[in-house]
Amino acid sequence: MSENSGGRRPADPAAVTVDLVIFTIRGDELRVLLVERGNAPYRGRLALPGGYVRPGEGLDEAARRELAEETGLDGRLHLEQLRAYGDPDRDPRGRVVTVAYLAFGPDLPVPVAGSDARAARWEAVEPLVSGTTPLAFDHADILRDALERARARLEYTTVAAAFCAEPFTVADLRKVYEVVWGAPLDPSNFRRKVTRAEGFLEPTGGRRVPEAGRPAALYRRGPAKALSPPLLRSGDQVSR
Amino acid sequence: MSENSGGRRPADPAAVTVDLVIFTIRGDELRVLLVERGNAPYRGRLALPGGYVRPGEGLDEAARRELAEETGLDGRLHLEQLRAYGDPDRDPRGRVVTVAYLAFGPDLPVPVAGSDARAARWEAVEPLVSGTTPLAFDHADILRDALERARARLEYTTVAAAFCAEPFTVADLRKVYEVVWGAPLDPSNFRRKVTRAEGFLEPTGGRRVPEAGRPAALYRRGPAKALSPPLLRSGDQVSR
DNA sequence: CCAAAAGTGTTCGAAATACACCCATGC
DNA sequence: GCATGGGTGTATTTCGAACACTTTTGG
Incomplete structure (x- = not known):
């Protein structure tokens, strides 16, 4: 980045998170790992797994860590950045910029509870992108982008x-x-x-x-x- | 995003910026708009134009604004997000996550000074990606990614x-x-x-x-x- | 022998390359 | 006319879709 207009402009303080779209194939359909939110906002709603980027941690590093926490599988899965999402009102708590990652893995044993006590499960992608099942935040948008990207990645x-x-x-x-x-x-x-x-x-x-x-x-x-x-x-x- | 592990973990406060890779074709070669930095760090070094995302502003919105400020051309240029860069030490001043954007435009009149007094100029891309000319921050990496993306975009x-x-x-x-x-x-x-x-x-x-x-x-x-x-x-x- | 899935060969048509050739303009 | 780049036609080749056919196993 570069500073703006010569002088320093106070940066809008933002929380930075990573969200993971973890795809697998199970029962002849494409599924994605979702967690049920335990807190407000969107309490009880399904969401992509993710979390804050920690101090001193790179984005890829944070995504890799979250992936390990969610799936228990360390370095096995393919992981790549999808893109950043930063609409000012995508999170009612304030400015939260998230960097979404895309992961592909084989039919995993079952979402382990891991260090994380939240209920995680594999959901079929199709109903989610069709827009019927609501997801927390802008996660439906992220999922749609992820699916499109995944389809394109298979080609090339x-x-x-x-x-x-x-x-x-x-x-x-x-x-x-x-x-x-x-x-x-x-x-x-x-x-x-x-x-x-x-x-x-x-x-x-x-x-x-x-x-x-x-x-x-x-x-x-x-x-x-x-x-x-x-x-x-x-x-x-x-x-x- | 989702909160982590049930409880709230203090978010690492980060500054969020957008950086622009604006390509044009001039004199039978591909060129990119660069600005000379007037302040530390990397004072005097060439950098991609960019700036802080303002409060209440979306990422695309911030990129579009910066683009208008730098080129004077409002909505004419094609603009798309490249990806986010967030290595913890990519900026010596602290945690700065940048979202890079890619813009394509016709041979522009000349970089206008605009509201911004910094010296901006069109530089040939080839020597920059070859790694000889140093750029500020991780902008050489961003430029390389942008070039690769641009080449692929032309195909499809x-x-x-x-x-x-x-x-x-x-x-x-x-x-x-x-x-x-x-x-x-x-x-x-x-x-x-x-x-x-x-x-x-x-x-x-x-x-x-x-x-x-x-x-x-x-x-x-x-x-x-x-x-x-x-x-x-x-x-x-x-x-x- | 039959069913079922793996794997091979072959045909046919679409599409791309390479290049010959014609067109429209300024000098 | 001739040089220069725009634009069209076309032969050859390459490649992919379709599908017939063969192989290898279990019952």
């Missing part, structure tokens, strides 16, 4: 694999895309694309025998972050 | 047109892509793509006579925001 990056517990099959990975995009994909073509993408998947050599059908090869996440060519979802490659 | 959105003063020609628009991506494009194929993209360009009916050659048709920006199919820069469509 390899983060989809972060939704899968290792080792996983190509079908597991395909389910991630289908659930997040909400559209079925052609298994053959999907497999070709992801296996050809350099550094996306690394074969473990193992196989998984399903309830029925031929065993599937197992993979772990490869080193690649970006995905080129991208897996586009725009009409093409979606089975009709 | 119509923001490139925001760099062109209306009315403009297809060649003007192509120059934007070439300068931002740093690679020459095939004029014929480029024209086909952008003219076919629904809602990208609207013909004005006018023509512009160049110094030499056939007059070019003039266009204004169309209503479309997203660009599908995207204009990919990955190897393809770049003349070799």
Whole structure:
């Protein structure tokens, strides 16, 4: 930042928080971790997990800490910043600027109570973004932005694999895309694309025998972050 | 945001600022608006324009105000949030969280002094991101992120047109892509793509006579925001 | 042998690249 | 006319969607 207009203008004191949109896939649908608020404002309402950034703590650091507190899983989940939200009246208690983070993880055991006694649970995303279920603060907006970002990230990056517990099959990975995009994909073509993408998947050599059908090869996440060519979802490659 | 652990934890008081990465194209290169700092810290060093978010002001609102103050152009430029930066020691004066914004505009008359007496000027981006010229605070990081974001935005959105003063020609628009991506494009194929993209360009009916050659048709920006199919820069469509 | 899911091959059409070619203007 | 850039046509190639087909397991 820079000081303004030569002289110092008193900074509007603000509280800074991080809020987490933690997505996972469970029961063939996309879910997000929400907590029930125990205090005013919005007491009893569902909200994104989050908390104040502590003194001496960076934003990413605070998000990582909150993530560990909420899920119990330390460094496993993919975490990235979504954006900042700072409407002056987004919190009735005063100026609170929040930096929202987006996390992806495999179907987690169950939200641990952790150091935090609040009731946390996985909620299906779809009804929440449709606007029927109300969330605390501007968290519905944040969730909508997060979903849109997640959908886009699947196209151009390899983060989809972060939704899968290792080792996983190509079908597991395909389910991630289908659930997040909400559209079925052609298994053959999907497999070709992801296996050809350099550094996306690394074969473990193992196989998984399903309830029925031929065993599937197992993979772990490869080193690649970006995905080129991208897996586009725009009409093409979606089975009709 | 949500309160933490049931009880209230004192929020780390933070100053919140917005910083602007304002890009334009001038002299066949990408440039960014920088100001010379008049006060400590980093006195005399170049920095991104920005300032404190005022009481009762939203983040977007603050960014829009700063943009108007710096450039004199009110609502003309495209403006979008980049991300927040909040390393605890990014500002030696204390905790300052900044929200960076990205703006695109046509070759602007010249940085007006505006209400602000600081010396502002357009600097070429390339030497700055190469890391040779030092910037104040973490502004070099912000600039690098902004450049990467801008390059990506050109692929999937119509923001490139925001760099062109209306009315403009297809060649003007192509120059934007070439300068931002740093690679020459095939004029014929480029024209086909952008003219076919629904809602990208609207013909004005006018023509512009160049110094030499056939007059070019003039266009204004169309209503479309997203660009599908995207204009990919990955190897393809770049003349070799 | 049948069902079911994994995985391969093949065809067909759309789209992109590369480039030849024509157009409209100033000199 | 000629140089210069705007703009169109088009052959070739590449790539992806669709889908038939083969493989490997359990019952």
